[in-house]
Amino acid sequence: MTRRRGYIPVLFILALWAAGCASPGFVRGVKEYAPLVATELRAYATKDTESDTATRASRIAYADALAEAAMQDPVTLQAVESAWAPAREPYGLYLDHDPKLDPDERGLRVGNMARLDRLIQAEAGRWIYGRR
């Protein structure tokens, strides 16, 4: 019984660690990718002459919110999800409209959107102690 009890403090400390913030992989991925999307979306919204002022302003706000979500300390799943959801569609529009992008560049960016979706999904599926 003494040996069994010896596991408990170690496991308890590990449990506290595991129950904490977003996983390091998630944070790393978001910090690498979100600023690229934010910069491109902001540039697109600023130069877009087809949309009205309110649409452009909202897209700039989405870009800023995404950049901010990636800069927060700590980065949280909720903040990234909330910022990514409204930014996703206008960023897709940008990819369709930017003549500077060749098919490989466009394909890479579309693939990265799906990669962030999968990362968010994986992070959301994490089994967090106390949230089962």
Next chain:
Amino acid sequence: MADGNDFSDLLNDLAKDIAAEARIAIDDAKKLLANVGPLVLRWEQEARAAEAAGDDELAASKRTSIRHIRAAAVLDIAQHSVVAQDKLERAILTAFDRAIALLP
């Protein structure tokens, strides 16, 4: 009732799961790396040509594409690392719950 062997089995299964996840991550990285060289070279050449022509905006776009390749690799690795951490947490916390259940 659970005993020390249960923890050992749990951790052995965990080691297999994490090794499998690492293998998938490495395969993803191999696929990505197979195409990276020519793309980076082409986009860097296009960026330099754009700079020489005074088109800084196009040059910036090409360099951003290069950064997107890096981001693709990081996002792939990140996803596998999140899945591996999830498995680690599940195993450790399941062991924690079992250990608590052993208390008299």
